[in-house]
Amino acid sequence: MGGLAPSVEALPLPGAAEATTPLGGVQVGRGLVTPATSRGGRATRDAARWRPSLFDILLAGVVAALSLYSFMERASLFFDTPDGPVQATLPDVRGAVQVLAGSVALVWRRSAPGLVLAVTVALAVTRDAEHYPVTPLPYVVLVAMYTVAQRWPLRRSGVAVVVTSLCLGAGAVMLLDPALDDEPFVEVVAVVTAWALGRGVQSRQVRSQLLEERAALLEASALQRSHEQAALSELAVARERASLARELHDVVASNVSVIVAQAAAARLRPGAPVEHSQSMATVESLGRQTLDDLRHLVGVLHTSPEDGMTPRALPRLEELGPLVDRVTSAGSPVTLTVTGVWRELAPAVELNAYRIVQESLTNVLKHAPGVAVRVSLDYGSDLLHIVVTDTGTGSDATSSGGSGLFGMRQRAALVGGFLHAGPGPNGGWVVDARIPIGTQTAPRGDG
Incomplete structure (x- = not known):
């Protein structure tokens, strides 16, 4: 009853990067928990999945030492029952092996959180059924429940916490009288608390990842808007150039065309002096050359592809x-x-x-x-x-x-x-x- 605070301090708090590690066939990513779909390189992933981390090994050792100490310390306790005080089954090698087995299972709590939780609950209920001393708190079950809540989606972890609470409560009732002892109630409250802590960590990790993705989306959106603005600026310049080309053509080409036409008419006028005809021919030739240069300039300025304008070669x-x-x-x-x-x-x-x-x-x-x-x-x-x-x-x-x-x-x-x-x-x-x-x-x- 007084051991609740130490058990909470011993719970692992994985980093945010662990939220995207495949565990038990699920992945936490993009703010959702979705089934893992990649099938390539399954053997490599499986080998890495079952490789325990140093932190989990140390955590399992600490929980094993704490559980064994509680297991041995309660060997001499007597429990009040309606039939009188009863001494629990004395600790032996078999009970100690059960405690150690549950602690060792925590080494793979990230790889298979559901399986680890099932093993630890089964071992705890088995010890209760065999009338072994009840520990102040089921430490291995609490750590396993925290991991399930932190790794699994809400619905699955909610079912897991309900089933675990019922199993531990039923196991404690086998040995204790709820009317005389509060051990069953304490175990249920501790399991629910561990589940709530795991859910809180998962929510924080998901929220952090969503914020990172939102920042990335905003950055991509800003980059896209800058590209769009650059494209719009280029389009505006192209339109201005096309407008300038049209104005240049309308203002200059029309007048030059009139000059060329009048020069041609004057050159062909009957009775005109030879010198006059030659001068008009020169004016007509220069006017036509000017029109060619003007069309070339318009072709350079006018960048609209639908016009199909092909600028002539530059003079050399x-x-x-x-x-x-x-x-x-x-x-x-x-x-x-x-x-x-x-x-x-x-x-x-x-x-x-x-x-x-x-x-x-x-x-x-x-x-x-x-x-x-x-x-x-x-x-x-x-x-x-x-x-x-x-x-x-x-x-x-x-x-x-x-x-x-x-x-x-x-x-x-x-x-x-x-x-x-x-x-x-x-x-x-x-x-x-x-x-x-x-x-x-x-x-x-x-x-």
């Missing part, structure tokens, strides 16, 4: 010939000179170098129409040198306040080079660009 230096011909036909004769080994360069270098020459020739048509232009390309071992020289006055290129020169400098800087533009020493205007190229690719076959 090998296309300078048609550009020179167009400018020459517009009235400004152009001479193109290439030195060094003409080879294919990086796409960015090819594009920006082409645009620098194109912008330089456009400036000539705008500010000094009709003057002669010389374009020089020098392919060095690690440098592309571009020089565009005209024979104009050298004063109109900077007077319009346009952004052509600034754009050319940006293009040269974009590929690691630099550009200088200004009046030439002998008059006219000079654009001098130097772009590093390194050893990009093999020489062209037509060099």
Whole structure:
């Protein structure tokens, strides 16, 4: 009766990690107790399942010592019965073996909690039936009941505690009179208390695991939301680019198309002077080229896959010939000179170098129409040198306040080079660009 506190202190309190260990065909995981379903590697799992832990071995030793001491200490007790005082059966080897057997069974309490509980209850009831001294508390049964409550689901453990209480109470009544002794009542209360402790530990473990899973779910949800926001941002950018492409096409392409149509009509007008027809042809050609470049830009900006737009290839230096011909036909004769080994360069270098020459020739048509232009390309071992020289006055290129020169400098800087533009020493205007190229690719076959 006074031994209740020591027995509770001796009960094991497994860690939370044990809540997911398969025991007796069940698993505690994700806040539920579910049947174990994995069948692969059964032999390995069974071997590990029946391997006792050091803690359980030490616990069994402590419980065995405590039970044997109580068993021996009560050997000389007399119990009051309606027929008078009766001395219990004296301790002997057989009774001691029963006590030790129940204690040794606790070594496998995690592996087979139900079986261990059945063995300990059967041994306790057997000792009561044989009129062995009743211990202050059934220590082995309490530990086994705690383990069952901590490992089994509520319904199964509830049935186990009811059956165990009835069995121990009936066994104690065989030897004691409930009207004179409170031993049966104490045993039942102790068993129920051990069951409640086990249920509390299981609830705490399940709650901790649920909190961990909830934290993991919240983290996964936050990560998913960040991915969704990134996707929405990309979609918004794509839509903005598509809208910009449509606006660019609607505003510029319409006007340029009208210019091309009017130039074509003026070129075909009967009785028009030859020079006038050639100028209109040049305007028409440049307008169509502008429309092609505009469609290319729209194709780059417009990323909607349903449009089926395939951007044309980016212009390269090998296309300078048609550009020179167009400018020459517009009235400004152009001479193109290439030195060094003409080879294919990086796409960015090819594009920006082409645009620098194109912008330089456009400036000539705008500010000094009709003057002669010389374009020089020098392919060095690690440098592309571009020089565009005209024979104009050298004063109109900077007077319009346009952004052509600034754009050319940006293009040269974009590929690691630099550009200088200004009046030439002998008059006219000079654009001098130097772009590093390194050893990009093999020489062209037509060099």
